[in-house]
Amino acid sequence: MIKLFTVTLAAIGYEKFAWKGVIELLRTGMFIIGIYYCRKIDNKLGDLQKKIDKGEQDKYKIKQEKDNTAQEKDNIALEKEQLKKENEQLKKENEQFKKEIERKKAQFKSAWREIPLYADWRKEEFQTVNLTLDAATAHPALFLSEEGRRVTWQEPCQELPSCPERFVSIPCVLGQLHVSSERYFWEVEVQDAHSWDLGVCRNNVARKGRVTVSPQNGFWAIRLYDGEYWSLTSPETSLTLKEKLCRVGVFVDYKAGDVSFYNMTDGSHIYTFSKQAFYGGLRPLFRLWSSDSGPLTIVQVD
Structure with missing residues (x-):
């Protein structure tokens, strides 16, 4: 190649x-x-x-x-x-x-x-009374015990004679006591009652027509309703308590214008209406709401 x-x-x-x-x-x-x-x-x-x-x-x-x-x-x-x-x-x-x-x-x-319980030693400053209920003021749905110390709901309503002192619009009854001076105290057993009002009112409060329980209308009271406690101010004030009330003490100081409520089981304070303008006589107030309210019983003083 x-x-x-x-x-x-x-x-x-x-x-x-x-x-x-x-x-x-x-x-x-x-x-x-x-x-x-x-x-x-x-x-x-x-x-x-x-x-x-x-x-x-x-x-x-x-x-x-x-x-x-x-x-x-x-x-x-x-x-x-x-x-x-x-x-x-x-x-x-x-x-x-x-x-x-x-x-x-x-x-x-x-x-x-x-x-010592606060309410116990405070009782010494107040005149304790053997309070009874005034049948002439009782709403027809309210039944009073024979001794006049217990009120219960009764159905059907009783046929009672009409009188100016009787409550017609709200189921209330007043105590026989008339407070226009001094200091007074009484106890009420509420253990078995489920709905009630307790306190005082003026002797001349409205018995008929639409009545609102408030200080403006001459009522100073507390209420248990539907498991809740209230002070009947205007508007109402909810009360928070440590335990269910069994016995309530009502203390009225007319001169100071105070109405105080105490739990007599433990001596704890519930509520006080203070420095109110009282005039005329005051009466103990008791109210039940319905047939299942249960009884209110005034504690007898020894």
Whole structure:
């Protein structure tokens, strides 16, 4: 092939072309080709090395992340353990706090039993009366006991003689007492009664027509209705009591213009109408609301 190539070159005028030149050309071509492929291989080797380096970096990052995760788990475990200890400490403190409260309660109850009831010692300042009910004022739906100390609801209504003193529009009855001076006190048993009004009113309050129980109309009273206690101010005032009333004390100071109510079971104060403008006589007031109201009983004084 080389000989043919030489002859061809000689034929076209390259008589001096010789084997030595051909070999030099071939060597030069081979050298250039070798350089080209070496560079190509170097480039590929460089790319491969970059990939290897990137892989190592990724492996390092993954290792770091694993280490961080492990550290976070350890931290969480430590925090859990710390919280557990704190929770146990709080439980112990809470138990101690509860015991301290119970101890204080026991001390308070013990001391409270030794203190005279406020309403009891206040009774000494008031004139206690053997109060009875005035049948002439009783609404026809109200039935009075024979001794005149208990009032209950009765159906059907009684046929009673009409008189100016009798309540017709609201089911009330008044006590026989007329207060126009001094200080007076009486107690009423309300334990079995479910809806009632208790207090005082002027002797001349309206008995017929539309009557609103309020100080403006000459009434000073408290009420139990639908399980809630109220002071019959205008508007009415809700009363929050510690326990259900069983026995109520009514204290009237005519000169000071005060009407006060006390829970006689524990001596606690219920409500006071203070500095009222009284004129004329005041009468004890009792009211029931319906057939299921239950009785009101005046406590007899020994």
